[in-house]
Structure formats: structure tokens, C-alpha cells
Amino acid sequence: MIQLVFLKHGHIRINYEWIQSENPFADETLIFIHGIGLDMHTWEFVIPYLRKYYDIVTYDLRGHGKSDSGDEKGTVELLYKDFTFLLSELEIKSYHIVAQGFGGLIGVYHAAQEQKLSNQLRSLILLSVPFHYPKKLGSKVVRQRKELVEGQDNMLGMGKELIDKICYPPTKEKQAIIFNAYKKVSPTVYFNLFHTDDLPNATRNLQKIEKPILILSGSEDEVFPPELNSASLNFNVNVRYYTVPYASFLVQMDQPKITADWIHNFIEKQRMHQEQGAFHKDLTAELYTEIRGMLHEEDQHELEVNIMNGFGVSLNKQRILEGWGKRKAKQILVYLLLQHSSTRDELCDVFWPEVDLNNARNRLRVALHHLNHLLQTNSNTKFLVTEREHVYLQGNIKSDLVDHIEAIKAAQHITDLDKRARQYQEILSQITENPLPGLYEEWFLNKRYWIERKWGDMSIFLAERFEQRGMIKDAFYYMKVAYQYQSENYDVYQRLTALEEKLP
Structure with missing residues (x-):
């Protein structure tokens, strides 16, 4: 059952949609908060995958979609009040927030406040949300976007300019949804919210949150590249970060199934951890804190991977000459360099597509063990991280090809x-x-x-x-x-x- 209705909050109407789960025993709700300039329809691709497990609530931020703008100047705090009003009116008890872009700042603000008020928020899932953006560059981006809509009464001109950067690829169906959203937003509403002044507060709020946090970003995102999102790992020990392959800013439109699977798996994993009790939570948090402290105390190790002029790997300026021709070590290392992170099944599909999944997983396990051995240091520094479902690189890593690709995107x-x-x-x-x-x-x-x-x-x-x-x-x-x-x-x-x- 789908209900599309309005809530009256003061002098404005908030347009929202309640979508009942296909699972009659679903007892948790996903609440989606769209990005600035967009609307609730940007979630349409991913909802069918998540509706199997959860009730869904989407809504238009004030001044977006079919929601009224009101007379008050738009701020994160004002949008947070709209959000809490929505929660109260709909009597939502157990929920997860899924928020995108600058809309994620609303989710972060709420999560930081909510733990003082109740214990109904289960987790926070953020898609392409920047917590730090260089101030000088940020001001330049704002200025450029204002120039794109100068003299206009909506943000469509900017949307047409950004479409190739926020979708991968920008199909006609995606364009129709995005252009329709930008047509309904005034420059005043947009630029009251789109600026970097709120990011320091968002970072401080992120540090306060004790709930589990998942951050996803697109591997092809040119607006808020993965480097900006991965920096959030330094602000909260409860953060898990992954890069969605072949996706840009709107990861839920570019890769809806992967995005939905990762969100659901994250929620299920957190549910299992909660059942293990407070001891496990305290142990994990303290362990992460101590490990990060140890890593900062260690001499900084550097891994350098050259690709474009012939493959070569150096650890602390010493070449690692042997082992790269075995067990797809070179291929997996380069893939992870370019993708930032990957699921195990994705690696199986890329490197052993002709082999059945169980066999491929066994080969991957052996290959990762071999690669980890090649990259070992004589300290606590660990470049290759192999979790149960995800694999990624971390640490001080340089690569000529990565630098080259980033230079292309920046230029x-x-x-x-x-x-x-x-x-x-x-x-x-x-x-x-x-x-x-x-x-x-x-x-x-x-x-x-x-x-x-x-x-x-x-x-x-x-x-x-x-x-x-x-x-x-x-x-x-x-x-x-x-x-x-x-x-x-x-x-x-x-x-x-x-x-x-x-x-x-």
C-alpha cells in the first residue's frame, strides 16, 4: 500500500509518501532524506529492493517537490524540526535514516540530538555526504552555481550542467526525474541551504553520534569524490565506509540493487551485534580507538604503486619484486586502488567470472592471503583490510594512475x-x-x-x-x-x- 499525502506543519504543507513493506511482519522503517535541489522521486529506483524488508517513508524537504517553502529562511536546524515533526505525527518508533548529499546534514543533526531524547533511531546511512570541503573551493563552487541560474526562477539550468557529473550514466529516465526536481526549487531556497558554513557543525555532530553509521559514495562521483567521504572515518569509530562501483553522486539511481543490498546487510549486521550485547559494542569501540592511536604512533609507512609506465610496487622506497605474477595479486591490488573498496562477490565476478561462486570465493580467499603477505610491514600498519563481506585498501598509498585519473576529473x-x-x-x-x-x-x-x-x-x-x-x-x-x-x-x-x- 502506498499513501501520498500532506502534513500541515505550522503554515506549510509537507508532502510525504508512506510505503508499506511487502513483509507483513516488518517492524522497522527506513526514512529517506533527499539531497538539496532534488525531491523524493530520486529514491524510486532503490525502494523496490528495500520494501521487501522495511516500511518506507519518503518526503519532500520544504521548498522542494510538492512541499511548501514557507517564509522562514531555510537552515539545517529548521529542516531538522520538520523531520522530527514528521516522526512525531506518523508515530514512527523504530527507524533508520537514509540521507543524501547536504540532506545528510539533517540526518546527522537529528542523530546527534536523538540520543539525548530516545532510543528509536537504529542506524544512520549517508550517501555522498561531505563532512569537509575546502572552504575556498567550496565558495567558488557556490559562486559558479549561482552564475548558472542568474536571472532564473528555478534551478533547472544548474541541473542541466550537473547531470553528467551526478549520474553514471545520465539516462533519459534519470534526467526526467532530476530535471523535474530542479524545476521546482527556487535559487533562494537552494542557496540558503547549499554552502559550506554548516560543515564544521556537521563534523562535530558526527563525532557525538553513538549509533552505527554507514557511508556510501560513488566511485565516479566528481561532485563529492570518495576521498571527501572516506575522511569521515577519522571522526567516528562507528563509521563504516564503502565505495559503490560504477556510480556517481546519486548512487541509489546508478546502482540501486548494490546500494539496497549494502544497506540491508549493514542493518542486519548491526542487529546481530546488538544481540551480542553491550560488551561487544564497548570492546569494538575501544579496540578501534586503541588501534587508531597505535597507528598514529607508528612511523608512517608508505606504499607506492606505479602502473602507467610498467607495474612496480615499493614499500618505504624498497621495491617488492616477487609474487605479483601469482594468484592475481597485481590485478586485485590495482582494482582496489581504483575502486577504493569492493565486496568479495564483486571481486569474484571480475576475476573469476567463469567459475561457480563457491569455487571463486575459495580462490579469492587464497589470493587475498597472498596479497596481504606481499604488503606486510614489520609494524601494526595494514594496507589491505579484508572483512567478511568487503575488501579495501587503507593507509598512505600513492599511485601514478590514481593521481592521473584524479587530475583528469579535476581539470x-x-x-x-x-x-x-x-x-x-x-x-x-x-x-x-x-x-x-x-x-x-x-x-x-x-x-x-x-x-x-x-x-x-x-x-x-x-x-x-x-x-x-x-x-x-x-x-x-x-x-x-x-x-x-x-x-x-x-x-x-x-x-x-x-x-x-x-x-x-
């Missing part, structure tokens, strides 16, 4: 075209015959294709810039590079031929 956001051109030239000076040599699994071939397409796009941009300035020789050089990576593009071929005819 795309440079608005000054001359600066962008210089950055593109710097990036293209690093290109190699194969950015992922010796890695032939389909996943790596797709990643190589993505990188080389970006090289081609950057080369076209530079060729056009040089041609506009009459620098035909340079334009021809970069168009030739573009053709090397986009030879199937007939337009590139024609432009290359035309430039060749103009050469002196």
Missing part, C-alpha cells in the same frame, strides 16, 4: 579555459601506450577505454584552442592524438585532414 571542472588548456597539456604529457599494461580482464579494458576517451576529448579541446589562435601545427598535433584514441569518430578524421591541408 574538467576548471572554468578558466586557458588554465584548463594548460592542465590538459600537462596531463597529456603523461600519456603512455597503455595506461593499464598487463591487465586484460574486461573491467580493466573498460577502464582503459574510459581513460583513452578522456585523452581524446582533451586533445580535441586543445586542437580547437590552437586552431582558433592560428597555431595550426599545434592544432594538427593534438588532433592527431585525438584520432589515435577516437579513430572511429569520422568527424575527428575530417578535422585532422583539414588541418593537415593547412600545414605550411
Whole structure:
């Protein structure tokens, strides 16, 4: 049963939807809080997977979707009051919060306050929520977004600019939902909420929360990249963080099944831990605190992984020469470097797709043991973390390929075209015959294709810039590079031929 209704809170109406679980014995509710500028419909892809286990409540923040704006200036505290009003009116007793982007700040604020009031919140699940963003860069982002909607009465212009960055890929169905949401939000409502001033308070609130916290971010997110989200691990021992593969900012739209599975598994695991009693909770919290303290006391170990100009791994400047050709050690290490984290089953699908799952899991277990042995240090530092379901890398790790990919993503956001051109030239000076040599699994071939397409796009941009300035020789050089990576593009071929005819 689905109910779409309004609640009257003071002078405004809050639009919400109550979706009853398919499980008649469901006794917990998931409450979804969407990101700033969006609306409740951004959860539609993931709800069918989670409705099997939980009752669902979604709602539009004030000034979003079909909810009224009201006369008060929008703040996190005001939206928190709307949220607690919703809880009270719907008499929700046992619940989990699933919140996205800046909407996650509402969930964090509530979780920090709620533990003083009751014990009904079970866990907090945050998708692509930044707790720290460089202030200078944040101010620049806000300024750029304001320029995109200057003179407009809604945020659609910004939505069209962001669509390629917040979805992976931006299908027509996703575009329709997102554009429709941005059309209903005024710039005043949006920019009253979208700024970095609330982030320090959010960080302090995060540190207060004693409830289990799961943070997910998309591996392809260019708005709030995984590095921003993973920093939250330093603020609370109860945080678990994972990167969703092949997803951008809207992970629940890009990878709804994976997102739902990870949310449900996290909740179930926390339920089991609660049944084990307070001793287990205290032991875990104290253990994490002491381990992190020990790690800070240790001399900082550094792992360096070079890929683009030939595979090589160094631990504290000492090369690790042997063992990389065995048990897919090289492949798994590079995959985890690029993905940040992975489930065990995902690794099985990538590296042993032709083998039945049980056999693949056994092979993975042996492979991870071998890789862990290769990366061992003589201290407490542990680069490879292997949990029951998830595997990820941690610590001081450097990689030429990771730096190269991050440079590509960062350069795309440079608005000054001359600066962008210089950055593109710097990036293209690093290109190699194969950015992922010796890695032939389909996943790596797709990643190589993505990188080389970006090289081609950057080369076209530079060729056009040089041609506009009459620098035909340079334009021809970069168009030739573009053709090397986009030879199937007939337009590139024609432009290359035309430039060749103009050469002196």
C-alpha cells in the first residue's frame, strides 16, 4: 500500500509518501532524506529492493517537490524540526535514516540530538555526504552555481550542467526525474541551504553520534569524490565506509540493487551485534580507538604503486619484486586502488567470472592471503583490510594512475579555459601506450577505454584552442592524438585532414 499525502506543519504543507513493506511482519522503517535541489522521486529506483524488508517513508524537504517553502529562511536546524515533526505525527518508533548529499546534514543533526531524547533511531546511512570541503573551493563552487541560474526562477539550468557529473550514466529516465526536481526549487531556497558554513557543525555532530553509521559514495562521483567521504572515518569509530562501483553522486539511481543490498546487510549486521550485547559494542569501540592511536604512533609507512609506465610496487622506497605474477595479486591490488573498496562477490565476478561462486570465493580467499603477505610491514600498519563481506585498501598509498585519473576529473571542472588548456597539456604529457599494461580482464579494458576517451576529448579541446589562435601545427598535433584514441569518430578524421591541408 502506498499513501501520498500532506502534513500541515505550522503554515506549510509537507508532502510525504508512506510505503508499506511487502513483509507483513516488518517492524522497522527506513526514512529517506533527499539531497538539496532534488525531491523524493530520486529514491524510486532503490525502494523496490528495500520494501521487501522495511516500511518506507519518503518526503519532500520544504521548498522542494510538492512541499511548501514557507517564509522562514531555510537552515539545517529548521529542516531538522520538520523531520522530527514528521516522526512525531506518523508515530514512527523504530527507524533508520537514509540521507543524501547536504540532506545528510539533517540526518546527522537529528542523530546527534536523538540520543539525548530516545532510543528509536537504529542506524544512520549517508550517501555522498561531505563532512569537509575546502572552504575556498567550496565558495567558488557556490559562486559558479549561482552564475548558472542568474536571472532564473528555478534551478533547472544548474541541473542541466550537473547531470553528467551526478549520474553514471545520465539516462533519459534519470534526467526526467532530476530535471523535474530542479524545476521546482527556487535559487533562494537552494542557496540558503547549499554552502559550506554548516560543515564544521556537521563534523562535530558526527563525532557525538553513538549509533552505527554507514557511508556510501560513488566511485565516479566528481561532485563529492570518495576521498571527501572516506575522511569521515577519522571522526567516528562507528563509521563504516564503502565505495559503490560504477556510480556517481546519486548512487541509489546508478546502482540501486548494490546500494539496497549494502544497506540491508549493514542493518542486519548491526542487529546481530546488538544481540551480542553491550560488551561487544564497548570492546569494538575501544579496540578501534586503541588501534587508531597505535597507528598514529607508528612511523608512517608508505606504499607506492606505479602502473602507467610498467607495474612496480615499493614499500618505504624498497621495491617488492616477487609474487605479483601469482594468484592475481597485481590485478586485485590495482582494482582496489581504483575502486577504493569492493565486496568479495564483486571481486569474484571480475576475476573469476567463469567459475561457480563457491569455487571463486575459495580462490579469492587464497589470493587475498597472498596479497596481504606481499604488503606486510614489520609494524601494526595494514594496507589491505579484508572483512567478511568487503575488501579495501587503507593507509598512505600513492599511485601514478590514481593521481592521473584524479587530475583528469579535476581539470574538467576548471572554468578558466586557458588554465584548463594548460592542465590538459600537462596531463597529456603523461600519456603512455597503455595506461593499464598487463591487465586484460574486461573491467580493466573498460577502464582503459574510459581513460583513452578522456585523452581524446582533451586533445580535441586543445586542437580547437590552437586552431582558433592560428597555431595550426599545434592544432594538427593534438588532433592527431585525438584520432589515435577516437579513430572511429569520422568527424575527428575530417578535422585532422583539414588541418593537415593547412600545414605550411
